Amino acid sequence: MKALSLTGLEKVYANGVRALDGINLEVDEGDFFALLGPNGAGKTTAIGIITSLVNKTAGRVEIFGHDIDRELEVAKSMIGVVPQEINFNQFEKVFNIVVNQAGYYGIARAEACRRAEKYLRQLELWEKRDQISRSLSGGMKRRLMIARALVHEPRLLILDEPTAGVDIEIRRSMWDFVRGINEAGTTIILTTHYLEEAENLCRNIAIIDQGQIIEHNRMDRLLRKLHKEVVLLNLRSPIAVAPELDGYLCRLVDEEILEVEITGQRGISSLFAQLSSRDIVVQSMRNKSNRLEELFMGLVENRAGRQQAAAEDKS
Amino acid sequence: MRYRENWIGFQTIVLKELSRILRIWMQTLLPPAITMTLYFIIFGNLIGRRIGLIDGFEYMQYIAPGLIMMSVITNSYGNVVSSFFGAKFGKYLEEMLVSPLPNWLIIIGHMAGGMARGLMVGIAVTIIALFFTDLQLHSLPVTLSVALLTSAVFSLAGMINAIFAKKFDDIAIVPTFILTPLTYLGGVFYSINMLPEFWQGVSRANPILYMVNAFRQGILGVSDIGLGTAYAIILVFLVVLFTTALMLMRKGVGIRE
Numbered sequence: 001m002k003a004l005s006l007t008g009l010e011k012v013y014a015n016g017v018r019a020l021d022g023i024n025l026e027v028d029e030g031d032f033f034a035l036l037g038p039n040g041a042g043k044t045t046a047i048g049i050i051t052s053l054v055n056k057t058a059g060r061v062e063i064f065g066h067d068i069d070r071e072l073e074v075a076k077s078m079i080g081v082v083p084q085e086i087n088f089n090q091f092e093k094v095f096n097i098v099v100n101q102a103g104y105y106g107i108a109r110a111e112a113c114r115r116a117e118k119y120l121r122q123l124e125l126w127e128k129r130d131q132i133s134r135s136l137s138g139g140m141k142r143r144l145m146i147a148r149a150l151v152h153e154p155r156l157l158i159l160d161e162p163t164a165g166v167d168i169e170i171r172r173s174m175w176d177f178v179r180g181i182n183e184a185g186t187t188i189i190l191t192t193h194y195l196e197e198a199e200n201l202c203r204n205i206a207i208i209d210q211g212q213i214i215e216h217n218r219m220d221r222l223l224r225k226l227h228k229e230v231v232l233l234n235l236r237s238p239i240a241v242a243p244e245l246d247g248y249l250c251r252l253v254d255e256e257i258l259e260v261e262i263t264g265q266r267g268i269s270s271l272f273a274q275l276s277s278r279d280i281v282v283q284s285m286r287n288k289s290n291r292l293e294e295l296f297m298g299l300v301e302n303r304a305g306r307q308q309a310a311a312e313d314k315s
Numbered sequence: 316m317r318y319r320e321n322w323i324g325f326q327t328i329v330l331k332e333l334s335r336i337l338r339i340w341m342q343t344l345l346p347p348a349i350t351m352t353l354y355f356i357i358f359g360n361l362i363g364r365r366i367g368l369i370d371g372f373e374y375m376q377y378i379a380p381g382l383i384m385m386s387v388i389t390n391s392y393g394n395v396v397s398s399f400f401g402a403k404f405g406k407y408l409e410e411m412l413v414s415p416l417p418n419w420l421i422i423i424g425h426m427a428g429g430m431a432r433g434l435m436v437g438i439a440v441t442i443i444a445l446f447f448t449d450l451q452l453h454s455l456p457v458t459l460s461v462a463l464l465t466s467a468v469f470s471l472a473g474m475i476n477a478i479f480a481k482k483f484d485d486i487a488i489v490p491t492f493i494l495t496p497l498t499y500l501g502g503v504f505y506s507i508n509m510l511p512e513f514w515q516g517v518s519r520a521n522p523i524l525y526m527v528n529a530f531r532q533g534i535l536g537v538s539d540i541g542l543g544t545a546y547a548i549i550l551v552f553l554v555v556l557f558t559t560a561l562m563l564m565r566k567g568v569g570i571r572e
Contacts, residue, residue, distance in 0.1 A: 013572065051413045054572045073415040081413055087406035096334075103327025104414035106320025148410075 001064060003029045003156045003187035004050065009059035011045050011211075019045040021211035022059065027204070029064070029155075032182045033189045034202035034219070038300055042211040043191045044084060047160050051081045064155060077105060080154030082145045084161045090134035094125060097133060098148050105152035112151065119147040123177065139170040146174070150181070157181065159190045163197060175201060195293040199223070209300050230288040231268075233258045236281040245274045259288065324416045325424050332428025335398060336435070343394065343432060344439065347386045351440045354382050355447045358504065369506055370537040375448040380531040381503030384465065386440045388498060388523065389490065391433030391466040395425050395473035396486045403477065403570060412571070418564035422474060422557065429470025430463065437462055450534060457542065458533030464549045465526040469494075471556035478560070478569045502527045507539045522548055 004027040011020040020042045027033045037043045048054030050061055052068060061068045063075040088097045095116055102112030120126045123143040128136060133144060142162055149157060159178065163171040171194075179201060182188045192198055198205065198219075205222055207215040215222065238255035248271055249261040258280075262268060275282060336343045355375065363374030370377065402408035411421055444450060452458060472489075480486045501523030507515045518524050519540075529545035532538035538545070564570070 048572065052571070053409060053412055055567050073417060076413065077415040079413070083409065085406060087409045089402070089405060089407045096331075100327055100331055101410055101414070103330075104324055104411055104416050106317075106323045106415070108323055152414075 001029045002062070003027050003031065003064055004189065005060075005062040006046070006050075007060040007062075009046065009049065009061065010057045011042070011049060011054065012057045019211055020049075020056075020059075023208065023211070023213050025206055025213060025216065027156075027187060027189060029187055030182075030185060031187055031204055032179075032202045033187070034198035034205040035189055035191045035208065036195070036198060036205065036296060037191075037208035041208045043208055044160060045211075046208070047081070047083075047158055047189075047191070051079060051158065052076060077152070078155045079158065080149035080152065080156070081158045082142075082149045082160060082162045084164065086141050086145070088133055088141075088144065088148065090132070092133055093129070094120065094131055094133050094136070094144055095129040097144065098151050101148045102151045107152060115151050115153070116147070119150050123147045124173075139166045142166055143170075143174065146177070154186065156187045156189070159188060159192075161192055162190070163192065163194060171197070195296055207296060207299055215299055229262045231260050231262060231285055232288050233260060233275075233285050234283045236283045239280060243275070243278050243280065245271065248274070320415070321417070321420055324414070324420055325427070328411075328416075328421070328424025329427045329431070332394070332398060332425065333431055336394065336428070336432045343390070344436060347390055347436045348439045348443060351382055351386055352443050354378075355444060359447055369509075370535075372535055372537070373448065376450065376535065377506075377531075378504055379444040379448060379450055380534040381501075381527045383437050383440045383444065383534075384462070384527045384530045385498050385503050387433040387437040387462055387466050388469045388526070389494065390436040391429040392469040392473040392476075392490060392494060394432040395429035395470045396477045396480070396490070398428065399425055399474055399477035400480050400483075400486050403480075404483075408570060419561055422471070422560045422564060425474055426467055426470040426557075429473060430466040433466035433469070434462060437466075451536075452534060453536035454533045456533075458530065461526060461529040461533055461545070461549070464546075464553060465530070468526075468549060468552045468556060471553070471560055474560050475556065475563065478563045480569070497521050497523045500524075502531075502539060522552055525549060 004025070006023055006025040008022045008024065009020050010018075010022050012018050023042070023046065025046075035043050035046070045054055049056045050063070050068075052072065061075075063078050066075040066078070068075045092100075098116040098120060099109070099112045102115060103109065107115070116129075117126065120129055123146055125136075125140060125143055125147060128140065133141065136144060142164075146159075146162065157178075162178075163174055166174065175197065178188060178190075182201075188201075190198060190202060202219055205215070205217060205219050206213050232253065235256050235258060239252070239258075240255065242250040242252040242258060244250070245260075247263070247266045251259045253259050260271060262271065272282065359375035359378060363378070366374040368374075399408070402411075416424075441450070476486060476489045500518065501521050502518065507518045507524065510518060525540050525545040525548040528538040528540040529542055529549070532542055532545075
């Protein structure tokens, strides 16, 4: 079953900006789905329409088969959303924010209190339950929004840049948490600017740019499209000149760090064999940049380049 | 949503509003009590003694229902306009907008919150009035129904103001430049029979006149306006304002992009 189905979704704002240009998108039930795109690409508008915070201009949205034009309340009851911006009452107590949200979904108070405790404990906020939410740290505020989004136990959880501005330790603990939620059966749609996050968590991906879906694929298939990878090798002993290797392009970053460009057809076994034959010992290796990041930049830049070329042809 | 879920959603909004009213009681309950005490001291006690009887009642007794109604009106309006706009401005209105709460329930929930504050302040002002004068109760059903309906009307008006408001100035303009003048000219301090005929006619265009007089009818048993006309006017406003608020919420004016 499709958790989300968008058909010909369009949004033109009052100022004439076309934020979504007829996008089609499907997310399977149980998926962990990444929706990526540069700033202003239309991600937040799409999420706004799905969660009914933004009125669509045209197109159809279905949540688990329920059309938001015909069964809005049923569709809404299946969605939980963690927005980009903090959107709870900063003068309200942490516990009340979660319990009230449950009430809006028609959950009786006793059950709402039980669930609020469950999720606040899981997100390590239970000790803060009586604090005014304004006094929480940035990471805690993000986790509070996750607890609030989960209290009615939605089948589809939308995370709009949930880890923005959160330190790496909390970010990783949030990854573990949402991974657990997904494994328990909740479909998750994630937007993020940390592409490492999307690569680690998500099985399927769509890239949106200028209101259009420019890529929609399985994460592993998409990454296979990457024609080259650049790795940095930390060497055990310094070398003066970058070695000339068959099939690899090498450059010395400094005398102990070697940058190597690996094309899709070449593996890395031959790289190590060639280095070893030259008595160069590699201490450790890391990607110069995230693989998905390279692919993402490639897609977006290619598209921008094509558009510029088309504009120049016209003129 | 089914009835049970809707009922829980409604209770949640009302409890949230009540908790807000009581949490910030120094902003919500205390100021109207102090203001009305001053009205009773200055207009009722000091100036009123020199005015004599109106419709057979001492001036203090005559203005007491109007002052109670004035506090009900301003506090019902003020509660919803500040609470709803605060939620919109702070973006936590989205908590309700993304939930399955139907629009009509969001409106009714906030309306009930506004009515609760209006009536709480109304009761406080009534108690204060009893320190200054004797009040009879001519008709409990009329008194209660007019107070409830009037607070509902102005809660809805406050909500519509909040829906359109884009900045905090916008929620102060209507109370300052429209609501307060209409209230002062709505027969709180005088009977319109004391006015020249032309101004009596003008006064009849003021909806607050009907509410104040209907409430005065409930407490003192005297009114410048027929009770049936007053109820009809109040109910028309109630229906028009509720329909307007519902239409604005459905369209998402001021709350959805």
